[in-house]
Structures are given as structure tokens and as C-alpha cells.
Amino acid sequence: MNPDSVAALAQALVRCPSRGGVDSYEPVLAVLEDWLAARALPYRRLLDDAGAAVALLVEIAGGRPGPWWTLDACVDTAPYGDESAWSFPPASGDVVDGWLLGRGAADSKVAASMFCHLAAELAPRAESLRGGLAVLLDADEHTGRFGGARAYLADPRAERPAGVLIGYPGMDEVVVGGRGLWRATITVRAPSGHSGSSKTVVGAISRAVHLVHLLDAEELPLPQGDFPLPPRLTVTAFHGGEGFSVTPDRVDLNVDIRTTPDFTAEDAEALVRRAVSALTPEPLVVPVAAWPPFRLTENDQPAAALLTAASETGLTVSPKTAGPSNIGNLLAGEGIPAVAGFGVPYENLHATDERAHLAELSTVYAVYRRAALTLLGAEDPPEAQAASSEPS
Template sequence: MADDLNPQSITELAQALVRCPSRAGIDGYGPVLAVLEDWLAARSLPHRRLHDEAGAAVALLVEIAGGRPGPWWTLDACVDTAPFGDESMWSFPPASGDIVDGWLLGRGAADSKLAASMFCHIAADLAPRADSLHGGLAVLLDVDEHTGRFGGARAYLADPYAARPAGVLIGYPGMNEVVVGGRGLWRATITVRAPSGHSGSSRAVTGAISRAAHLVRLLEDSELPTPQGDFPLPPKLTVTAFHGGEGFSVTPDRVDLNVDIRTTPDFTAEDAEALAQQAIAALTQETSAPTEVTPVASWPSFRLTEDDQPAAALLNAAAESGLTVSPKTAGPSNIGNMLAAVGIPATAGFGVPYENLHAPDERAHLAELPTVYAVYRRAALALLTPEAQAASPEPS
């Protein structure tokens, strides 16, 4: 168990990962997966790549099978990242990986290469005692998360050789809360049509842009319900894109709107679509030109109670490590929503403090790393050794 609570080893692997750019849709993922594979192979940890339907590698899966019957639990972290953006806005190289004043610098330091390193170390720590564990521990290292496809998680759940997890702990950063829920979403592209015409015509023409702008107002004026029950956040509607027209002399016959509606247990995807259709119905009273709705994505909201696993194990482990944390329901959706859609409970955030997530000068604070590691290790042992209270050494 040499890697148990070894901040230097965890940090060194995280540095190597940050120094290997893995921007979603930009960089190839082979190099960053190779960094992980070399580390895992050196410690004889069983691992394999997962592939999507097109044969592309989308994740690395580590599996530690216990010697006793029981459910499997999964630690999940992404190792693809957001893009760098305007590199001139960074005060250090985006793929730095350096440590300055106790901060790990670079894209992915916070989201979520440090967590990936930490979870690999937990697997290495627990592997020698696998015979005493119930069920098993999987570590999923996803390289198709920031695309929004969650391809690694999808490939994991579709893999006929992988045990279906009873729950997942996702290593997003932030130390003050354990994220136990999130709003869902309904996303669609709405196509607004109208007869085209010359912008200089003496005949009055109501083009698609005017109609689409009216629809935006109808959507944004729609009444959304207030929070009900234990779910703390209301639904939210946002028009996120408006595309149509070209040049100056023609009024366009088509405009496409992207509509993002965040949903709750009391305002579901079906309610969101009905709201959009109601606004469209008010618009189409003015013309016979068709308006089309093309659904893009739909995930349910989710929320675990403090007694639901794996939230209970993580919250208890934090308390036993001397931390005061609270359960949080997040406004943005996350991979926990996708898991909720297939009946798998998940936590979606607890980790080290961070700054500038997805922005220039992303960095993660390392002083709290031993404590965060101890919390996840304690939680994993509590889930994998249900016959006894998990014992975890305190960080030194």
C-alpha cells in the first residue's frame, strides 16, 4: 500500500496528465490514455480500453474484483478537457503542469485530471486487499465527456463484460459540498419559417427573423413553476443560439433557434416540450408557415437523499475526516443525469478547491489533496466492506 495517501505520487501522475493535452474534439486521446496505461501496468492493475460504436477509444476501465459477493461501485473522472480558448489570456502555458504556490496549473488540473490520478491511486491501494472486499471497484477514466456525448460512460454501461455499478462517484472538484443532484434538461432546435422576399420590396414582408424574434419573446415570457417538494431549484429556459439570414438584400425564409430548458421532478421534459409547443401555437396563429421542433437531448433531473448510496458513504466519510460539507443540488446538468436516466445513482462533485474551471489559468489547490483522497478511500471501503465500519488512516 505504498501509494496510500502519497500526495507526491498522486500529484506527479496528475502533472503528467495535464502536460498531455486532451482537448475534446481537438487532440487525439491516445497519448493521455498511454500515460495512464503505463502507470497502471507498472502496478499490475487490470485495465482495458473501451470503444464506441465506431471503434474509437472513449475510456479506460480499471476493475478490481472483490473476493466476496456484493455490488460493484465506480469512481469516475474525465481526462479529456475543455479547450484552451484564447491562449494570450493565460498567465502560464495551458498545458503547464507546474506547481506554483501550492497550485497545480493547467487545463484539466481541476476538471478532472487530479481526480483521475487520485482514483487510480485508490485502485492501487485497494488491489492488494481485494480478497476481503465485497463486489468490486471500477475506475472509469472517460475521454469523451467534454464533448457532451459521455461516450466513455455509455460504452461502460454497454460493455457486456463489465459489472453494472450499483452507484457512481464522479470526481468533479470543489470541497464545500457533495453534489447529490442536478436539474435535468430538454434541448431542441426550433426551425421558424416564413416566405422570403427582397428587403427593399414595396410589399410588407414579415420574414423568418421577425417571426423567430417573436417566438423568443413568447418563450422567455412563458411562466415556469416555482420549486416544489424537496427539490430546491426551479426550471429555467434559455434561448442559446439564433441562426438565419445572409447578406442584406433578402429577408430569410428560415431561422433556427436552440432552446435549452432545465427541468425538475415537477417540470419534466414532457412539460418542457409542451411549453415550447404552446409558444409555437401562439406564433402560428399569424401564418400558415410551419414551425418544426427537433429534439436534441433530454435527461431527467435527479436528487439523492443523504441516506441514499453512494451519497451517504461520501458524506459520512467527509464528516469522519473532520470536514463540514453539505449536500448540493446543482443547477447545471452533469453525467449524473445520464446515469439517473438508466437508474444508477451518482454523486457528481467533491474534490479539491479550484479556480477558473474551463477558463484561462485553470488551477487546483493541492494542500487539501490528502484529505480529499482519504475521504474517497474511506467512502470506497465503506461501500466495499459493508460488514464493518471502514477504517482509513488520517493524512499525515
């Protein structure tokens, strides 16, 4: 692996704006397709239900029977926010003092480039591999739809993976688990009226505030067993009312509950429905999303392969159970184990002046390479090790 080549592809990707739900994904997909085609790597587009391209899938079938494993990196990005606050253009792609600058440098265009290079290295050795290796380049992750991952799982032509390694950045930890979530909208209704009327009207806002207090007062269980985080309930949106003279008849709330193995989506829904039953008329609860929590042990694959590879490369890396959810939760709902959060050091992910440090590229690549070879049951003779360090 030539780190300059990995950096060059990552730069080209950062220079293609690909904000989820804002920019066309065609330019960033075209950069990847040109790179893959130039190396004769087998790839194809994955489409959503509307026929739009939401991912590229690279598939390298091994010459021996065995499970398939997937490397996953998103190539769409978060929005820029206030561009005037950036000290460089959000789509810069420049490397300054060892930092790759721009939105997506950290999440996750460096990882996408690394995984493409790893596929290019392993493809000539496909006959020696057991099972197969897929690289999913997801162009619909930051919308929250996870369209690329969903299209991959729904594709009848794709081999179902035994596990997925998600290339989020950060060298200190490997995310082996995460809290799940249960989300709902709640509609609170009440009679409307004039705010100056002599008749007292308890409007929807007052009723909704009372409901928020009830939800905030609910006691959630402490962490139990091997799962280190407690559940959490947050009211994340509150909409209602207009002007000054009308007592509104409707308020809409969003409720986000992070779940654990001991406090499930069913428990979360029961809690909310218990709270709303204290109001008359009873507010309408509409669940909108539910993902299960997940957690791998250090002996479960693919966590074991990645953690062992990091240790053998000389790194001290800790397994972590994350509070926020990620694609690992979506995969857990499909019964597919996943790890996330190992990559190059970074700063300001999703924030102003996002950047990724490139000095550690070779080390991070070596970890993923070693983990992939372990999962694919491939030996690594000296000549192959030497070839991996040659320019590509």
C-alpha cells in the same frame, strides 16, 4: 497514499493536451496505461461505435458477493480559449505555490490520479472486499457525448454499478442532484423577399423574434417539494439571414429547458409546442436531447457514504442540487444513483489559468478511501491505515 505520487501522475496528465474533440486521446491514455501496468492493475480500453478508444476501465473484483461501485473522472478537457490570455502554458503541469497549473488540473485529472492510486491501494485487499470497485477514466466527456460513460454502460463485460462517485473538484459541497434538460431546435419559415420591395414581407427573423418573446413570456413553476431549484427556459442560439437586401425565409433557434421532477421533459416539450402553434405556418420542432433530473437524499448511497466520510474526516460538507447537468443525469436515466463535485479546491475551471490546489490532496483522498471501504464492506485495520500513508 503518497501525495507526491498523486501529484506526479496528475502533472503528467496535465502535460498531455486532451481537449475534447480537438486532441488525440492516445497520449493521455498511454500515460495512464503505463502507470496502471507498472502496478499490475487490471484495465482495458472501452471503444465507441467507430472503434476509437474513449475510456479506460479498471476493475477490481472483490472476494465476497455484493454490489459494484464506480469512481469516475474525465481525462479529456475543455478547450484552452485564448492561449495568449493565459499567464502560463495551458499544458504547463507545473506546481507553483501549491497550485497545479494547467487545463484539466481541476476538471478532472487530479481526481483521475487519486482514483488510480486508490485502486492501487485496494487491489491487494481485493479478497476482503464485497462486490467490486471500478474506476472509469473517461476520455470523451467534454465533447458532450459522454462517450466513455456510454461505452461503460453498454459494455456487456462490465458489472453494472450500484452507484457512481464522479470526481469533479471542490471541497465545500457534494453534488447529490441536478436539474434535467430538454433541448430542441426550432425552424421558423416565412416567404422571402427583397428588403426594399414595396410589398411588405414579414420575414422569418421577425416571426422568430415573436416566438422568442412568446417563449420568454411563459411562466414556469416555482420549486416544489424537496427539489430546491425551479425549471428554466433559455433560447441559446438564433441563426438566420445573410447580407442586407433579402428578407430571409428561415431562422433556426436552439432552446434549452432545465427540468425538475415537477416540470418534466414532457412538460417542456408541451410548452414549446404550445408556443409555436401561435405561428402560421407552424415552426418545426426537433427534440435533440432529454435527461431526467435527479436528487439523492443524504441517506441514499453513495451520497451517504461520501458525506459521512467527509464528516468523519473533520470536514463540513453540504449536499447540493446543481443547476447545470452532469454525468449524474445520464446515469439517472439508467437508474444508477450518482454523486459529484467533491475534490480539491480549484480556480478558473474551464477558464483562463485553470489550477487546482494540492495541499488538500491527502484529505480528499482519505474521504474517498473511507467512503469506498464503507461501500465495499471492508474493515480498515490499523495496519491497513498505516499502509495507506506509505509511498506508492
